[in-house]
Amino acid sequence: xxxxxxxFKRISISLLIGLLFGVVVTEIPIxxxxxxxxxxxxxxxxxxxxxxxxxxxxxxxxxIPQNMTFVVGDTLxxxxxxxxxxxxxxxWVPANSSASLFLGEAASFAYDCSFQPxxxxxxxxxxxxxxxxxxxxxAGPGISLGILIxxxxxxxxxxxxxxxxx
Amino acid sequence: MDRKLLLTGAISFLLLxxxxxxxxxxxxxxxxxxxxxxxxxxxxxxxxxxxADGSVFSLSDYRGKLVLLFFGYTSCPDFCPTTLAxxxxxxxTLQPGDADEIQIVLITVDPARDTPERxxxxxxxxxxxxxxxxxxxxxxxxxWNGYGIFRAIPGTASxxxxxxxxxxxxxxxxxxxxxxxxxxxxxxxxxxxxxxxLMLRE
Numbered sequence: 001x002x003x004x005x006x007x008f009k010r011i012s013i014s015l016l017i018g019l020l021f022g023v024v025v026t027e028i029p030i031x032x033x034x035x036x037x038x039x040x041x042x043x044x045x046x047x048x049x050x051x052x053x054x055x056x057x058x059x060x061x062x063x064i065p066q067n068m069t070f071v072v073g074d075t076l077x078x079x080x081x082x083x084x085x086x087x088x089x090x091x092w093v094p095a096n097s098s099a100s101l102f103l104g105e106a107a108s109f110a111y112d113c114s115f116q117p118x119x120x121x122x123x124x125x126x127x128x129x130x131x132x133x134x135x136x137x138x139a140g141p142g143i144s145l146g147i148l149i150x151x152x153x154x155x156x157x158x159x160x161x162x163x164x165x166x
Numbered sequence: 167m168d169r170k171l172l173l174t175g176a177i178s179f180l181l182l183x184x185x186x187x188x189x190x191x192x193x194x195x196x197x198x199x200x201x202x203x204x205x206x207x208x209x210x211x212x213x214x215x216x217x218a219d220g221s222v223f224s225l226s227d228y229r230g231k232l233v234l235l236f237f238g239y240t241s242c243p244d245f246c247p248t249t250l251a252x253x254x255x256x257x258x259t260l261q262p263g264d265a266d267e268i269q270i271v272l273i274t275v276d277p278a279r280d281t282p283e284r285x286x287x288x289x290x291x292x293x294x295x296x297x298x299x300x301x302x303x304x305x306x307x308x309x310w311n312g313y314g315i316f317r318a319i320p321g322t323a324s325x326x327x328x329x330x331x332x333x334x335x336x337x338x339x340x341x342x343x344x345x346x347x348x349x350x351x352x353x354x355x356x357x358x359x360x361x362x363x364l365m366l367r368e
Contacts, residue, residue: 077204085314090335090350091201092314097345098204102197 003158010153018146019138026137030129040073040128042100047093051115052084058117067122071129076101086114088121198364199357200338200347207344210235210337211312215273215299218286223271223299226343232268232365233339237315239276240288241327245334245351246272250292253336256358257293264366265295273309274300275317275332313337340365 045068051061060066070076077100080086080093089111093099103125113121127133210233214224225233234253238246250272257265272289274280277300280288285298300306310317317332334351338361346365349358 079204087314090348092333092335092348094208094314094345097206097208099348100202100204102199102201104199 006158007154010156011150014150014153015143015146017149018144019142021145022138022140022142025141026134030134030137038071038128039130040071040075042075042077043068043070044077044079047078047080047082047086047115049081049083051082051086055115055117060117061115064115066116066118067124069124069126070103071126072103072106073128073130074103074125076103076123082115088113088115196360196364198347198361200349200353200361202347203345207340207342207346210339210343210345211309212343213309213312215301215305215309216282217297217299218282223297225339228269228339229343230341232341232362234268234270235273235313235337235339236271236335237273237275237310237313237317237332238334239274239330239332240280240285241276242330247292249334249336249351250289250296252355252358254293254296255355256362259355259359260362260366264362267366268362270296272296272298273306274298275306275310275315276330277301277303277306279327338362338365340368 046063048061048063051064054061068076076091077098078086078088078091078093079098080095083095085092085094087093088101089109091099091101103123106125106127108125109123111121111123113119115121210225212225214222217223236246236249236253238249240246250270253270257268257270260268270289270293272285274285280298280300282298282300285300287298289296289298309315315333315335317330319328319330321328336349336351336358337345338347338349340346347361349361
């Protein structure tokens with residue numbers, strides 16, 4: 001019974017050390033390297049009234065970026081407040097309406113677009129930072145290291161209790 | 167003591183698992199996989215064309231049904247036959263009776279070659295309930311514009327004749343005659359079926 005309890009304690013502590021290690025090796029790089037990473041959300045792009053006129057004159061509409069960065073799982077909603085219909089790739093938005101595009105995979109696109117003077121809109125879709133990313137990053141190295149430490153700890157000799165000596 | 171601990175652990179694990187599953191389900195309600203239109207939904211542009219049998223097709227006559235509108239042409243070597251075959255497969259996947267609630271319509275982007283008879287014969291190769299429509303370029307141009315359809319003949323002819331560049335998007339019109347969804351040409355059939363089921367439930 002005493003031996004079992006010691007082994008249980010050692011395995012638990014080993015796994016805890018492993019998970020702490022996982023937290024360190026996952027969260028620090030995420031903090032340092034992926035400052036732009038975030039969870040998916042809905043992003044609205046407004047096409048203001050007069051955009052088609054500006055584009056026909058070869059001008060860049062000031063409130064519309066030439067390219068945008070998203071994460072997988074984002075929904076891009078294009079709200080067309082212009083008096084003419086607009087399109088962005090497969091997204092066709094009649095005047096005074098809105099349409100949404102779900103971005104389901106990481107990739108870089110250059111969509112055919114009616115609200116850019118160059119007729120092209122760049123979209124960079126990156127992998128999102130979700131709780132699965134955190135959990136996977138922590139559990140992967142954490143559990144592996146925890147098991148290794150646990151196996152090593154099982155090989156260590158068990159110290160006899162003071163009562164047993166007496 | 168050990169058994170009690172094990173039991174407590176197992177129950178806690180089960181409770182946490184159930185909670186995680188519940189959170190996952192309720193935090194992710196079923197949403198369409200195609201491109202969606204926001205409320206207030208834009209009304210689908212009304213149009214009228216003469217069918218192969220001489221009857222008049224008016225979009226408004228199909229209120230109460232879901233209409234899947236696709237623009238293509240009978241000499242199309244790639245997107246059109248593939249899309250029509252996939253739409254037919256989507257209908258076959260639905261429950262019996264549900265397919266009757268959906269009308270598939272193909273409108274030509276090549277009126278010079280596609281007569282109403284030719285396009286109707288063409289769509290019937292995929293499904294006898296599909297409707298194929300054509301007309302003169304003057305009749306069709308406002309319809310193409312009304313649904314944001316790009317259409318151009320690049321001028322390079324092949325052995326089978328010329329090709330027509332066109333938008334390969336399927337537009338879903340709801341029972342009230344509003345634009346609700348559109349499916350890009352590369353959308354998997356199972357995603358189309360998923361969205362059709364969602365729309366049929368409304």
